[in-house]
Amino acid sequence: MLGMKKNNFRKFWKLGKKENNTQYFNINKDGELVIFEGNYQYNVRELCQRFGTPLKIMLPYIVEQRVEDLMDLFDDCIRDYKYKGNFYYHYPMKANQCREFVLPLISEGANIETTSPNELWVVKRMWQQNRFNSRIKVICNGPKTAEYLELIAELKQNGLDIVPIIEDLSEKEALGKFRGQVGVRIDVDVRAKSYWDKKIERFGLSLEEVFSLGKINNLTILHYHLGSEMLRASDFVRALKKAMDVYVKLKKVNPSLDTIDIGGGFFGSYYAGKSMYSTKNVVTGIVRFLEKFCRDNEIAHPNIICEWGAHVVGPSQMTVFSALSEKSIPKATAKQWYVIDGSFQTHLLDTWAVHKQWHVVPVNNMDAPKLTRTWLAGLSCDSDDKYTAGGSYILLPRLQDLEPNEKQYLAFLDTGHYQDGFLNHHCLNAAPAKVVCQDGDVKLVRKRETPEDVGKMFGW
Ligand SMILES: Cc1ncc(COP(=O)(O)O)c(C=O)c1O
Structure with missing residues (x-):
């Protein structure tokens, strides 16, 4: 020095x-x-x-700027590729549940993803305090305890846009009569370069299980999450390709399916001093791939949800x-x-x-x-x-x-x-x-x- x-x-x-x-x-x-x-x-x-x-x-203001940039990037790409689906950002509350994080995100137009009844309780709290516009969509991931299911039903009844995600076979039973949209989470079984790359994944339904379900009432979202802080840009599209193959098959049985939710995983920060892939490249890769895939398979462009938490906050x-x-x-x-x-x-x-x-x-x-x-x-x-x-x-x-x-x-x-x-x-x-x-x-x-x-x- x-x-x-x-x-x-x-x-x-x-x-x-x-x-x-x-x-x-x-x-x-x-x-x-x-x-x-x-x-x-x-x-x-x-x-x-x-x-x-x-x-x-x-x-x-950093949170606000980052979520705004991300939504603008997707919207710009969607326009450039003449993509017909919409982009929705869902903030995964697990990344940081503190009020000073969640409220600025809501103010910028973020939707929400929850993993536990207590995170959903935060949604209820915001709604009770009139901070919550009922147009905001809330995706409920995570194991559905009785308490979680009760709160999901209560908020849905109160007019909130709540979408529970079926993560295992028992949840299909519990959510079979849910009066509203539901999603289903699969294990795409793709190895990505990340600390969280596990040989055996414990989340989501296996492909065998998901196809065994037959018709799922009001199914709109196909969801997967590969891992966090992914180190290779190419893994985003590799996983998406696998998920879209499932999407096409599921859509034949469930015509209401109209959204692909790619989960979280964009790296959040500095990685041992290295510069990582750019948001623009990954977002462009996703939209470009989806547009071509849908053209080749003659299906409507699905809406895109992403739940990148670390990257935004x-x-x-x-x-x-x-x-x-x-x-x-x-x-x-x-x-x-x-x-x-x-x-x-x-x-x-x-x-x-x-x-x-x-x-x-x-x-x-x-x-x-x-x-x-x-x-x-x-x-x-x-x-x-x-x-x-x-x-x-x-x-x-x-x-x-x-x-x-x-x-x-x-x-x-x-x-x-x-x-x-x-x-x-x-x-x-x-x-x-x-x-x-x-x-x-x-x-x-x-x-x-x-x-x-x-x-x-x-x-x-
Ligand atoms: C289902 C799901 N979505 C989103 C996320 C957020 O991931 P990240 O903060 O790495 O983007 C996670 C993280 O565990 C997750 O499990």
């Missing part, structure tokens, strides 16, 4: 790059991370000092920690452990669960002349509570160069997807505070949990 020109620090930390989802971030003249919202600007170091760390910083949140102390590491690629004031197992569980690689940047001293190779250690008692960037290292400013009383803050970018739902209280660690930055204002939407808050959950 010695001798590096100011302008190059931005490049070094991979900020201001659309392909890394960092077009919203920059470095100010003091070497600090700043977030742009149009002409508004938020200084991350100031937010950390005001609200303390660990701190989650959420930006609703991932980049709209960052999680910031501060370095508490350092310890040397004698024999490794990294030189120092930085112990942080948060936990990977509590606050960023995907680090442990799926060995996720994060885009980590310092919040202050981004222009430090010297950096050191670090591994990061979490607060808990567990030796797995660490982040080593897959056995490599994380370059960060040296703590010995800090001013007296200065803290070194570290931002983990792209933490909007799944980490809020995965939060837990290992070692009775507390949930961080969360602020939402919108229209130039900063609002504390969730306070840091106190020992009393956490103790109460455990009966104290």
Whole structure:
């Protein structure tokens, strides 16, 4: 870093790059991370000092922009290919159920996908609060417990557009008399390059099972989901081809079938520093394929649903920690452990669960002349509570160069997807505070949990 020109620090930390989802971030003249919202600007170091760390910083305008871009891309492609079906985005609520994520998506025209009765309860809550336009379609995935089925029936009776998806043979029984549209989920049995590529899939009906069902009352949607954070663009069309072969056969028995739901799976964030495939290429590939397939098979163009969660909400949140102390590491690629004031197992569980690689940047001293190779250690008692960037290292400013009383803050970018739902209280660690930055204002939407808050959950 010695001798590096100011302008190059931005490049070094991979900020201001659309392909890394960092077009919203920059470095100010003091070497600090700043977030742009149009002409508004938020200084991350100031937010950390005001609200303390660990701190989650959420930006609703990023969610709004990403969902709008996605819907525009599909609509443009549909027009270009003279495709007759419509595109519908369904936000998979599992990606992040927090109000600050769901409401901006609804406001931009997203429909909803739920996986559990409690996610559907959120829909009921929004509807009771008059936040919910009954034109919004809600797809109900996940195993249908009695509680889930009851809520599905209740909301349908109240005039909401609820579409339960049949995921196994017993659900055909339970939903056989459902008075409204239903969908069916299949296992397309296609191997995709992703952490979630499993030899044996446990979701959806096998092709044998789905064809054994015969006619399904009011069937409109054929649904599949291949996995998350798919690493190869070509897998989207490979799976779609297999699903469309099923669609054609099912449609002969169920003429009401008119929609293909391709599920989630578009990668959400930075992947070990690599640039991934582009949204435009994947969307174009999907629409182009469907148009040709329907022409060849002489069937009407189906509507297209996608449930890309990570892609839409991932980049709209960052999680910031501060370095508490350092310890040397004698024999490794990294030189120092930085112990942080948060936990990977509590606050960023995907680090442990799926060995996720994060885009980590310092919040202050981004222009430090010297950096050191670090591994990061979490607060808990567990030796797995660490982040080593897959056995490599994380370059960060040296703590010995800090001013007296200065803290070194570290931002983990792209933490909007799944980490809020995965939060837990290992070692009775507390949930961080969360602020939402919108229209130039900063609002504390969730306070840091106190020992009393956490103790109460455990009966104290
Ligand atoms: C049925 C279904 N749809 C959508 C998603 C969202 O996937 P992603 O966030 O990877 O796009 C998932 C994730 O598990 C899923 O199971």
